[in-house]
Amino acid sequence: MFLTAANLAHYLAARGFVSSGDIVDGQFRVIEAGQHNRNFKVLCGARGGIFVKQIQAIDKLAQSSLLKEAQVYRLAQKFPDWAASVPTLLDYDQTRHSLIFELIRDSQNLREFYYQQRVFPTSLACLLAEALSYYHRLSFDENVLDADIPGLQKRVPWIFTYYKKSYFPPGSLSAGAVQFADFLRSKPVLTGHLDSLFETWRFETLIHADLKWDNCLMYHEAGQPKLKLIDWELVEFGDRRWDVGSVFQAYLSHWIMRHYRDQSQKREQLLQDTIDNMPFMFASIQAFWQAYCDQMQIAVQDRPSLLLQCLEFSAVRMLCTAFESLYGLAQVSEHAQALVELSQEILDAPARAARNLFGFVEEY
Structure with a gap:
């Protein structure tokens, strides 16, 4: 259920965000960046980078908060100025309770x-x-x-x-x-x-x-x-x-x-x-x-x-x-x-x- 630096490559590959070539060629690197959640910065190949956020514990409040956050990013896409001022959401995985964003490099x-x-x-x-x-x-x-x-x-x-x-x-x-x-x-x-x-x-x-x-x-x-x-x-x-x-x-x-x-x-x-x-x-x-x-x-x-x-x-x-x-x-x-x-x-x-x-x- 919970993502780790060790299983993140397999998870992202299964969801189509990295290729086996990125991993085999050594262009895949994971940096843990967690505070209140399980956060990971992923540097990988041509895509440049991905940011993964997963809740720390499986409880109703945390699940509800993550869903709200995902929906906010989706709503923001209807308004160009607002969309430009928030991260780009690539995926919401309701099973794993995780969000996948485009990584903002050097931020x-x-x-x-x-x-x-x-x-x-x-x-x-x-x-x-x-x-x-x-x-x-x-x-x-x-x-x-x-x-x-x-x-x-x-x-x-x-x-x-x-x-x-x-x-x-x-x-x-x-x-x-x-x-x-x-x-x-x-x-x-x-x-x-x-x-x-x-x-x-x-x-x-x-x-x-x-x-x-x-x-x-x-x-x-x-x-x-x-x-x-x-x-x-x-x-x-x-x-x-x-x-x-x-x-x-x-x-x-x-x-x-x-x-x-x-x-x-x-x-x-x-x-x-x-x-x-x-x-x-x-x-x-x-x-x-x-x-x-x-x-x-x-x-x-x-x-x-x-x-x-x-x-x-x-x-x-x-x-x-x-x-x-x-x-x-x-x-x-x-x-x-x-x-x-x-x-x-x-x-x-x-x-x-x-x-x-x-x-x-x-x-x-």
Whole structure:
């Protein structure tokens, strides 16, 4: 059932994606690239390369998520701009619960790029804004979507109400992640913000729902930078502001999350590093916002209020990042506490955060 580096050649040959000549001639090479799934990069002959993604465990949720992702890629093919901004799906194997993509050679995700290069080009920010706009500006009939993407949900993200109820099976979380709910409950002003924002959620179009720099793949084509959005397994019918806010929080959480496994770092220093370094990102942040608004044809007079709403959602999305950082930890870390503090700072005063944390001009 499960694919391995050893049996991948036979599997791909059986499905017609590699030839015996590729394997015999020594042009077939497998690189394991798994994180939450079984991922493999396959370099092979004339085709150039294939990327294979298989779920890690056979359970209904994982199977449903993989099917949703496959259907999103198929739906995207109906819209040329959107199709160009996602990987090319070659095959969905429902028996093996795997997806086969055309490999994007010499690519890396934005997190890797920013960590290595320590620069934040406005060109990449604009590419990311355009990629979001390609599917955000589409109008879908909900009944048609239900048929196109089985299992598509209409729900507000779980993090809004995590302090009230855990949505995870008993024993599946680390002690630190369990304590995170108690940590949120100790901040009634913050949870009040969550309750208020919960009521503002809109169900308006497809959203990626898990936008982060890990899921933004950059590469070059004819010397020009290109970008694709990957990992659509959490796709939902929801609120565009969540995806946009997710991008804003990726900028803000960057400085805290660089070394989140280093438990010697203190909350105060992590916050100071963020304040000191955010100005290096201001041009990129503003380029992203300007490009997104232009692509979505948002009226100039509507942009300030929309920005503040997106920043509020970025603060909630940052709580997800804090939660995710606690995987395997026995207690709420300094990094998670710093992220929560930044989240509350935004929610307490969005306009001030727009200026001080994100570098927007006074009218925002």
